[in-house]
Structure formats: C-alpha cells, structure tokens
Amino acid sequence: MVKKLKNTLQYNAISQRLIPRYKYTSLKLIDKEKLSQTLYLMRFKVLENIGKPFPPQFIMLWVPGYEAIPMSVALFDEDNNALSIVVKPVGPTTNYLVSLEPGIFMGMYGYLGKPCIPHGKKYLLIGGGSGIAPIMHYAQYISNHNESGIIDILYGCWKYEEIGKIPLILQNYCSTIKTVCFSDHCDYQGTLIDALIKTDLKLYDIIIIAGPPGLLENALKIVKMDEDLLARVFLVVESMVKCGVGFCGECIIKGTNKLLCVDGPCFPAKELLYVI
Amino acid sequence: MANLQIRISGINLVHPLLNASGILGSNKEGVNLLALMGFSGIVTKTFTKKPRKGYDPPIIIPLEYGFLNAVGLANPGIDKVKEVIEAAHEHGLPVIVSIGGQNPDDFAYLAGKAEEAGADVLELNMSCPHTPGYGIDITTTDKLLKEIASSVKSVVKIPVWAKLGYSKRLIKEAEILLSEGIDALVLINTLPGMVIDVYVGKPILSNKYGGLSGPAIHPVAVYSVYRVYQEFRCDIIGVGGVHDWKTLVEMLMAGARAVQIGTAIISFNDKLLVKRILEDLLKYMEERGFKDINELVGYALD
Ligand SMILES: Cc1cc2nc3c(=O)[nH]c(=O)nc-3n(C[C@H](O)[C@H](O)[C@H](O)COP(=O)(O)OP(=O)(O)OC[C@H]3O[C@@H](n4cnc5c(N)ncnc54)[C@H](O)[C@@H]3O)c2cc1C
Ligand SMILES: Cc1cc2nc3c(=O)[nH]c(=O)nc-3n(C[C@H](O)[C@H](O)[C@H](O)COP(=O)(O)O)c2cc1C
Ligand code: FES
Numbered sequence: 337m338v339k340k341l342k343n344t345l346q347y348n349a350i351s352q353r354l355i356p357r358y359k360y361t362s363l364k365l366i367d368k369e370k371l372s373q374t375l376y377l378m379r380f381k382v383l384e385n386i387g388k389p390f391p392p393q394f395i396m397l398w399v400p401g402y403e404a405i406p407m408s409v410a411l412f413d414e415d416n417n418a419l420s421i422v423v424k425p426v427g428p429t430t431n432y433l434v435s436l437e438p439g440i441f442m443g444m445y446g447y448l449g450k451p452c453i454p455h456g457k458k459y460l461l462i463g464g465g466s467g468i469a470p471i472m473h474y475a476q477y478i479s480n481h482n483e484s485g486i487i488d489i490l491y492g493c494w495k496y497e498e499i500g501k502i503p504l505i506l507q508n509y510c511s512t513i514k515t516v517c518f519s520d521h522c523d524y525q526g527t528l529i530d531a532l533i534k535t536d537l538k539l540y541d542i543i544i545i546a547g548p549p550g551l552l553e554n555a556l557k558i559v560k561m562d563e564d565l566l567a568r569v570f571l572v573v574e575s576m577v578k579c580g581v582g583f584c585g586e587c588i589i590k591g592t593n594k595l596l597c598v599d600g601p602c603f604p605a606k607e608l609l610y611v612i
Numbered sequence: 613m614a615n616l617q618i619r620i621s622g623i624n625l626v627h628p629l630l631n632a633s634g635i636l637g638s639n640k641e642g643v644n645l646l647a648l649m650g651f652s653g654i655v656t657k658t659f660t661k662k663p664r665k666g667y668d669p670p671i672i673i674p675l676e677y678g679f680l681n682a683v684g685l686a687n688p689g690i691d692k693v694k695e696v697i698e699a700a701h702e703h704g705l706p707v708i709v710s711i712g713g714q715n716p717d718d719f720a721y722l723a724g725k726a727e728e729a730g731a732d733v734l735e736l737n738m739s740c741p742h743t744p745g746y747g748i749d750i751t752t753t754d755k756l757l758k759e760i761a762s763s764v765k766s767v768v769k770i771p772v773w774a775k776l777g778y779s780k781r782l783i784k785e786a787e788i789l790l791s792e793g794i795d796a797l798v799l800i801n802t803l804p805g806m807v808i809d810v811y812v813g814k815p816i817l818s819n820k821y822g823g824l825s826g827p828a829i830h831p832v833a834v835y836s837v838y839r840v841y842q843e844f845r846c847d848i849i850g851v852g853g854v855h856d857w858k859t860l861v862e863m864l865m866a867g868a869r870a871v872q873i874g875t876a877i878i879s880f881n882d883k884l885l886v887k888r889i890l891e892d893l894l895k896y897m898e899e900r901g902f903k904d905i906n907e908l909v910g911y912a913l914d
Contacts, residue, residue: 357879360673362811383811396670400812404670441811445674579672582878583635584686585642593644598881 358581359386360445363397365438366418372500374493375466376434377410379420380442388414390451391477392470392546392572392602396580397421398443402429406577408469408546408601409447411476424466448580452602453477454570456541461510462490462555464528464547468502470572470601471546475509490535492516492528492547529554537565544602546572556605569605614897615904616890620847620869621771621795623706623733625652628864628905629886632851632874633658633710633735633775638687640699647703650886654700655872656693658712658737660746661722663689668818673807678826678853679875680805682742682819685712690722694729706732708773712746716756720763727768734770736760736794738785739777739801741823747801748777754788761792773849777801778829778836786840796847798872799836803829826875827853834866841867841910855879857892864905865912 367379389395389409398404411420425431459478463471468491478485487510491502496519503513514523516531524531528551537543537559545555552571559565573596578586580597587596591611594600616627630653636642638657646654666686673680693709700707709731711722723734738760740747751757764772774789775798776782786797802823809816833852841848850868854860855876863871876885893905902908 357881358674360675360807360816362809364811398670398809398816400809400814403668403818441809443670443809443812443816445670578669579683580669581672581674582881583874584671584683585636585639588639588641590641593641593648595645 358446358448359384360443361386363442363444365436365440365442367438368434368436369501371422371502371505372493373495373497374424375468375498375500375502376423376425377420377505378423378433379418380444382417382419382444385417387447388412389419389447389473391453391473393447393449393451394470394577394580394601395419395421395444395446395448396577397433399429399433400442402432405429406448406580406597408473410469410472412473422466422469422472445580448597449601450599452570454542454544454568455482456568457484458486458488458540458542460488460490460535460537460540460543462492462528462532462543462545462547464492464551465498467547467551467572467574469546471544472506472509474544475506479509486511488540489513490516490524490528490531492524492531494518496521527551529558532558541568543569544572545569549574552608556608559605560609566606566609567604570602571605571608572602573600573608614894614902615906616893618869618905620849621733621773623653623771625706625870627652627890628860628868628870629889630655630708630849630870630872631877632872633737634681634683635874635877637696639692640695643696643699644703647700647705649877649883650890651705653706653708653732655708655735656696656710657687658685658710658740659687659690659693659722659726660685660712661690661718663687663692670817671819673816673822674879675807675826675828677828678824679878680807680817680822680824681802682817682822684819685740685743685746690725693726693731697730701730708733708735710735710737710775712737712740712743713760714745714750716759716763719760720767723764723772724767727770731770734764734768734772735798736764736772736774737801739775741777741802741804742819742821748779751776751785754784757785757788758792761789761794765793771795773798775799775801776836778803778832782836783839783843786844786846790844790846796849796869797840798849798851799840799868800829800833800852803832825852826879827855829853830859830862834862837863837868838866838912842913845910857889857896860889860893861896861908864908865910867910867913869906869909
C-alpha cells in the first residue's frame with residue numbers, strides 16, 4: 337500500500353496546471369507613423385509580460401468603444417517589451433484606430449496562432465498590401481536569429497503611393513528589397529504575380545507569401561506544377577477571426593481540419609493545394 | 613485494462629469524456645475537429661430557434677485562472693442542426709444537442725426539431741449567464757423550470773439532460789427537474805463575472821460581463837456535483853475546470869458519471885488532450901486498484 341501511494345504521489349507531480357498559452361494585457365500607444373498612403377505603423381508598450389511573439393503570430397487588439405480585431409505582429413522589441421503593428425484602415429475599427437494619438441490605452445490578448453519558422457539559408461519573403469506586416473516580422477526574426485540567412489523581399493501594391501516608407505524600414509532586416517506596382521517608380525511593374533514569374537524561385541530554400549486571397553491563389557497556381565518548389569512555399573492566410581483561440585469555428589479553413597487561429601496563419605502551400 | 617465504459621441516462625459511452633457545449637460544435641467542420649480529438653460523444657453549441665450572430669469581439673478574455681466569455685449564444689439556428697448531427701454520426705458518435713429557448717414553448721419546439729434531426733440526447737441550456745432572455749433568465753421561478761422540463765419531456769422520447777449553473781437554488785432546481793422526469797443533470801455552467809482593464813477604465817468584454825470557466829470554477833463544480841449526488845443519487849455530467857486525470861477523478865468521486873471539457877480544449881490546443889487524460893486515468897486506476905470506472909462514481913461520499 338505504501339508503495340502504491342508513493343507511485344501515485346510521483347504521478348501527481350505531472351498533473352498539468354491549466355494556464356492558457358496566451359494572455360490578456362493592457363497596451364499603451366507610444367508612437368504612430370504614416371508609412372504610406374494606406375498603411376500606418378503603430379507602436380505599443382506591452383504593459384505586462386506575456387512572453388514574446390514568433391512569426392507569423394497575431395494578436396486580438398481591443399480598441400475600446402469598437403471591436404477586438406486580429407492584427408499581425410509586425411515588429412517586436414524584446415528589450416522594451418514593445419510591439420508594432422501595420423494597419424490598413426478599411427472599416428470602422430481600423431479607421432478609428434489610426435486616428436488615435438500616442439498616450440492612449442487599449443488591450444490585447446496573444447500571442448495567437450502557431451509559430452512557423454521554416455529553416456533555410458536563402459529566403460524570399462513576399463508581401464502584398466497589409467500582408468507586409470507578418471513579412472516584416474519574419475524579416476526581423478530571421479535576420480536576428482539566422483545570421484548567415486539571406487533575405488530577399490518583394491513588396492507589392494497597386495499604386496506607388498502605397499509603397500511609402502516600407503522599404504526604408506525593411507532594409508534593416510534584409511539583403512534586398514524590391515518593390516512592385518503599376519508605376520515606373522517601382523522595381524517591377526505589374527502585380528506581385530508578374531514579379532514572381534520573373535523571379536528565379538529555384539534560388540530560394542524557403543518562400544513565404546502573405547497577402548490577399550487572390551495573391552495566394554495565383555501564387556499557388558504558379559508553384560504547384562513543381563513538387564520540389566511547392567514543398568518550399570509557405571502561405572500566410574487571412575480569414576475571419578472572431579475568438580482567436582479555437583472555439584467559435586469562424587476561422588476554419590474550408591476543406592481541411594485546420595483552424596487559422598490555432599494551426600495557422602502560416603501553412604505549407606501543399607496543405608492548401610485543394611483548398612485555396 | 614480497467615473498464616472505462618459508462619452508461620448514462622440509457623446512453624452508452626466508450627469513455628466518460630465529452631466536450632462542453634460552446635466549444636466548436638456549431639458546424640460540421642467543428643464537429644470533425646472534436647471527433648478527431650477523441651471525445652466519446654459530441655455536445656453541440658446551444659442552438660436557438662433563429663440564427664444568432666452573438667456579441668461583437670472581444671467575446672473572450674484569457675485569465676490566469678480560466679476564461680471569461682460572452683459569446684451571446686452565436687449559432688446558425690436549429691434548422692442547421694441536422695448537418696452537425698450527421699457529421700457526428702459519420703464518426704459513429706452519439707450527439708447531445710444543446711438547446712436554448714426563451715419560454716417552455718420554444719424549448720418544446722427546439723426539442724422536437726432536434727429529435728427529428730437525429731439527436732441522441734437533448735441538453736437544456738438553463739444556465740447561460742450572459743444572454744438576456746435565455747439561460748439563467750428563464751429559470752428564475754420553480755414554475756418556469758417545471759414547465760420547461762415537462763413540455764420537453766412530453767414531446768420527445770430521447771433522454772433529456774438539463775444544464776444548471778451554481779446558485780443557492782441548485783438543490784431545489786435539481787429536485788424539480790428530476791421530478792419532471794429529466795434523465796440527467798449537467799453541472800455546472802459558467803459563473804457570472806466581469807473583468808475591467810484598469811488602464812482603459814472599462815470592462816473588456818463587449819457585453820461588459822460574461823461567464824467564468826476553467827480552474828477558477830472547478831471547486832464550485834465539484835461541490836455542486838457532490839451536493840446534488842448526495843441528495844438524489846442521479847445521473848450527473850460534471851463540467852467545470854476539468855483538464856487532467858486528477859480533476860476528472862475528482863468529478864467522478866463527487867458523483868459525476870461523465871464529464872465535459874471546455875476551457876482545457878482552448879487553453880492547451882492539444883489535439884492529444886483526451887488521449888492523454890484517459891491514459892493517465894488508466895494509470896491512476898491501476899495504481900489504486902480500481903477495475904471499473906463505475907467504482908469511482910460517488911466514491912468520495914460517505
Ligand atoms: C490573422 C489576421 C491578421 C491580420 N493582420 C492584419 C494586419 O497586420 N494589418 C491590417 O491592417 N489588417 C490585418 N488583418 C485584417 C484586419 O483584422 C481587418 O481589416 C479588421 O478586422 C477590419 O475591421 P474594421 O472594423 O476596420 O473593418 P470592417 O468593416 O469590420 O471590415 C472591413 C474588411 O475587413 C475584413 N474583416 C473584418 N473583420 C475581420 C476579422 N475579424 N478578421 C479578418 N478580416 C476581417 C472584412 O471581411 C472586410 O473586408 C488581419 C486579419 C487576420 C485574420
Ligand atoms: C467560449 C465558451 C462558450 C460557451 N458556450 C456555451 C453554450 O453555448 N451553451 C452552454 O450550455 N454552455 C456554454 N459554455 C459553458 C461550458 O459548456 C461549460 O459549462 C463551462 O465552460 C465550464 O467548463 P470548463 O471549465 O471546462 O470550460 C461555454 C463556455 C465557454 C468557455
Ligand atoms: S477565430 Fe474562433 S476558432 Fe478561430
């Protein structure tokens with residue numbers, strides 16, 4: 337009996353504590369910068385220690401008086417526990433958000449989604465529109481953690497005015513950055529897909545693409561013919577996110593058993609072949 | 613290996629772990645996810661007569677000791693319950709359809725619809741703490757409780773479970789429901805709560821207040837199960853903070869015959885959670901010499 341009790345007590349030790357892997361914290365807006373005609377960079381002090389984010393994790397940002405909305409982490413400053421997001425105002429919450437001035441408080445919970453950091457030496461990171469946010473985080477993270485890694489970035493928008501200061505920020509974290517738009521001022525003219533076709537994708541170990549559904553869909557069409565290439569492509573997907581933690585079922589990736597907010601937002605392209 | 617099969621209100625379950633209502637369970641994709649996690653039956657999200665959008669986000673706040681949620685009974689409406697039931701049946705699992713109405717007639721209507729769509733069991737949500745006109749709001753008097761229970765029992769043949777929250781009226785409510793022929797009680801729903809962001813100076817949830825779940829309410833749930841079992845020796849499904857073998861065994865020893873898991877699914881996001889809990893339960897039973905899970909039910913009572 338004594339022996340039995342002892343076993344049970346030992347076993348007791350591995351009873352798990354039920355602490356969510358993400359937390360709520362207040363935030364203080366400490367800086368806001370208009371990056372381009374359509375994008376704003378907003379920097380927040382994270383008032384509690386909730387750990388650090390890994391790309392391409394996101395937060396549910398609570399804008400008091402409005403909603404809580406999903407936002408990708410764009411940059412993280414570990415020393416100051418400060419995070420930056422890139423916002424494209426599209427509706428009531430995002431428009432109000434970008435109108436706020438430093439000093440204001442809001443809330444968030446995170447960091448949500450699954451870290452997805454494919455290993456390689458040569459990376460091609462592709463971002464369209466506000467999809468540049470997770471791409472920034474990838475560039476910052478990889479340049480800090482993989483010193484020998486080479487990072488090339490393609491950033492695309494419709495108009496030159498949307499490019500703004502993004503290349504300036506990103507140049508700190510990459511080897512090259514090329515812009516894509518319909519103006520002669522960009523490095524490539526046309527869409528990101530036009531630029532992709534002109535790029536020798538075989539040069540890269542890892543290709544990560546973030547942006548609107550049309551971009552991901554067309555990129556998949558290009559890479560799916562080549563199995564070897566397909567295996568090196570990762571897509572950062574956006575969908576409706578309501579709870580962000582896996583119970584509401586809003587973000588299910590149709591045709592799969594995956595939830596964007598738990599299993600994503602980054603997926604190997606081959607997992608999305610018959611889905612996107 | 614010890615026996616984990618249980619029979620509750622005439623339904624056989626291969627083991628005692630079910631999901632709690634409100635976690636996935638409102639569409640077929642969600643049911644597939646729950647089935648893959650290994651639950652022995654699927655409890656649906658609470659279905660209402662008409663689709664409900666629910667509240668705007670934030671609908672949940674993670675806390676050190678659980679979650680506070682106010683989803684507002686978002687669901688696609690009872691006309692969509694069939695596809696959820698069929699998805700669970702495709703996995704060979706029994707389906708417990710949770711229904712929420714605003715009066716006895718609503719409940720009878722929803723119960724009839726759910727049975728017709730193939731539900732194996734009904735769970736009457738009499739305890740949602742944050743949706744005005746539903747849950748705790750419609751069980752404030754003995755008369756209403758009695759009428760809801762009797763109207764549902766008079767229209768369906770399948771077993772009917774009733775889900776209650778903790779209140780000072782718990783024993784009285786249980787007595788009324790059991791005397792109206794309710795087959796089992798699900799104890800407990802979330803407890804009302806509020807969290808204020810002290811920098812913003814406002815409650816965080818869009819609904820301001822919500823329901824507290826997880827470790828914070830586990831002792832309340834164990835107490836509720838114990839007290840009701842002590843009084844009535846009825847079939848009970850324990851729910852509240854169950855997340856490992858130990859919290860499960862506690863519920864069983866208090867008198868629960870099965871348990872439901874909510875918060876732990878979303879806290880851990882561990883697809884092997886059910887498997888792990890059952891493996892650990894079997895080890896515990898072996899160590900302590902229990903051969904059958906039924907021996908654990910009510911073990912802690914004098
Ligand atoms: C994981 C993830 C990361 C995101 N990261 C960023 C980012 O870094 N920067 C950025 O500017 N935007 C990002 N978004 C999109 C952003 O969340 C929406 O633009 C925002 O919720 C719109 O809110 P609104 O009230 O301003 O506009 P609304 O009027 O509510 O909507 C405007 C548009 O945004 C879409 N949308 C609305 N709500 C959501 C939601 N909850 N989830 C997804 N899309 C929604 C709608 O379909 C609509 O097309 C991200 C979305 C997801 C899912
Ligand atoms: C996000 C969320 C949604 C819920 N939705 C419902 C619901 O629709 N109907 C219901 O009866 N209970 C609902 N509940 C309550 C749970 O079913 C359960 O009773 C409670 O969470 C306690 O269990 P737990 O600690 O394991 O989460 C919900 C709980 C949570 C956390
Ligand atoms: S947003 Fe709710 S499950 Fe993903």
